[in-house]
Amino acid sequence: MKSNAEVEKKFLKDPLPFIEEARGILNGVVRRTPTERSRTFSRILKGNVYLKMEVLQSTGSFKIRGAYNKIYHLPDSVRRRGVVASSTGNHAQGVAYAASLFDIPATIVMPRNTAIPKIEATRGYGAKVVLAGNNLTEAYEHAQKIVEKEGMTLIHPYDDPYIIAGQGTIGLEIMEDVPEGEHIVVPVGGGGLITGIAIAAKSVKEDVKVTGVQAKGACAFYISRKAGRLMETPSVHTIADGIAVKTPGRLTLELSSRYVDQVTTVDDEEISGAILMLMERAKLMVEGAGAASLAASLYGKIDVQGTTSIFLLSGGNIDPMVVARIIEKGLLKAGRILFIRCLLPDRPGELSDVLRMVSDLEGNVREISVSRLSPQAPLNQAVLELTVETKGCNHSQEVLHRLKNSGIKLL
Incomplete structure (x- = not known):
């Protein structure tokens, strides 16, 4: 068995054979997800747009590719002792599922604030879940303690040749599906995914452009590339928890300088907008990390x-x-939810008059609140708050205009 240092040295010198080997290993284990042309986003972005659907992958993300490939390469005696990982979700599920396929124990350390559905999904693949720490860094430190105590193997989420190679199989699939592809846009956390894809894609078509997209609230990879060295962000704050890492990988940063063309960032508002648009236009449920790539072009x-x-x-x-x-x-931003706050005389019939006006304009009242004790309500008046569904910004303005013209004082 080669040491980790020997494997890394060989990988840095010539990474493509690792990816090609991984493809054979993963054949029949992971799904070859489709790469589909989107008429909607082609029109919006004025190009020829394809979506690579790792949302349809086993466990719901690409992570199974690298996790399985890494566990496969462990010596049998080491593998049988089990594996450990720290993650908020996708890597956790990828490692848990891969371990179940090898019939070995897996312990996943997750931060205490991890979403309950992700905890339950990880347990559903047969892993033991340990909740420790308030963030991924603290969870990772706890995972290392388990490794030292129990002799299990830590599966790093991105900074490992076999992990990178497993993720890189996506790049081979993309270039087979869209050989005329000119630009591949990839979400970036620690860098394992984009590095693997870039290596694979450029081996097929040298001039294909590869762009990474990070969440602005977790942009360690972005600032590290600019600095030319590993940089750590003091904290991470983003809805894209799948790419919320404080420090990129040493291997991934070095390789990205050779294969990745550029990295940019998007904020949570932009990511949210992309998630909503994918739901509405493509009928796809995509997490924040997964939608970051499209958000970069949409905004x-x-x-x-x-x-x-x-x-x-x-x-x-x-x-x-x-x-x-x-x-x-998203509905609020699109003007499809309208909040109305106004003063009403505190007498019978006034509320029904307001509701009738909204109804006549085909607004749908979702919530009503009336307060006679508000500091803004003079004696014998009340503050009315309405939440109304509308057809958009113009319709919302029409409702407000009607109320104002009827003599209602808007607050």
Whole structure:
């Protein structure tokens, strides 16, 4: 068995054979997800747009590729002792599922604030889940203690040749599906995914452009590339928890300088907008990390006009509560939810008159609140608050105009 240092040295010198080997190993284990042309996003972005659907992968994300490939390469005696990983979700499920396929024990350390659906999904693959720490860094430190105590093998989420190689098989699939592809856009956390894809894609077509997209609230890879060395962000704050890492990988940063063309960032509002648009236009449920790639083009961070571009939708494991908030915020931003606050005389019939006006304009009242004790309510008046579903910004303005013209004082 070669040492980790020997494997890394060989991988850095010539990574492509690792990816080609991984493809054979993963054949029949992972799904060869489709790369589909999107008429909607082709029209919006004025290009030839394809979506690589890793949202349809086993466990709901690409992570099974690298996890299985890494575990496969462990010596049998080491593998039987089991594996450990720290993750908020996708890597956890990938390692748990891969371990179940090898029939070995897996312990997954997750931060205490991890979404319940992700915890239950990981347990559902047969892994032991340990909740420790308030973030991924603290969870990773706890995972290392388990390794030292129990002799299990730590499966790193991105900074490992076999992990990178497993993720790189996506690049081979993309270039087979879209050989005319000119630009591949990939979400970036620690860098394992984009590095593997870039190596594979450029081995097929040297001039294909590969762009990474990070969440602005977790942009360690972005700032590290700019600095030319590993940099750590003091904290991470983003809805894209699948790419929320504080430090990129040593291997991934070195390889990205050779294979990745550029990296940009998007904020949570832009990611939310992309999630909502994918739900509405493509009927796809995509998590924050997975939607980051498309968000970059939708909000003008990268221009794909006139080109054949492939956007990787890396995963679909999103907390339903987050989805609900994104939908609400998206509807509000689109003017399809209107909040009305106004003063009403405190006498019978006034409320019904307001509701009738809204109804006549085909507004749908969702919530009503009336307060006579509000500091803004003079004696014999009340503050009325309405939440109304409308058809958009113009319709919302029409409702407000009607109320104002009827003599109602809007607050």
